[in-house]
Amino acid sequence: MASTQTRLVKARTRRTALRRSWLGWSTTNNAQDLDEIFSICDRIAVIYQGTLSDARPIRDVTVEEIGLLMGGAHPEARKAASHAHPA
Secondary structure, X not given: OOOHHHHHHHHHHHHHHHHHHHOOOOOOOOOOOHHHHHHHOOXXXXXXXXXXXXXXXXXXXXXXXXXXXXXXXXXHHHHHHHOOOOO
16 A cells, blocks of 8 residues: 555656646656546557557557557567567
8 A cells, every 4th residue: 555655756747747747747657557647648569579560549549559659569569579689
């Protein structure tokens, strides 16, 4: 269970992101809590193995699609992985 301090920081971060979005600012949110992301974001992109997917409107994606993107199921990640040099 999250500590009180963690919950306060999350709440403050969420309020700040929402205020900035109302002002037309762009913000970046790095989170694993998809419910939180869906509640505060209007667009979403996923980084997988150093490759950024296309940003898509949050209303056009499902949690399942985000999970697939997080697992590398987007064309950009597959291209990058196929061109990667073995270690």
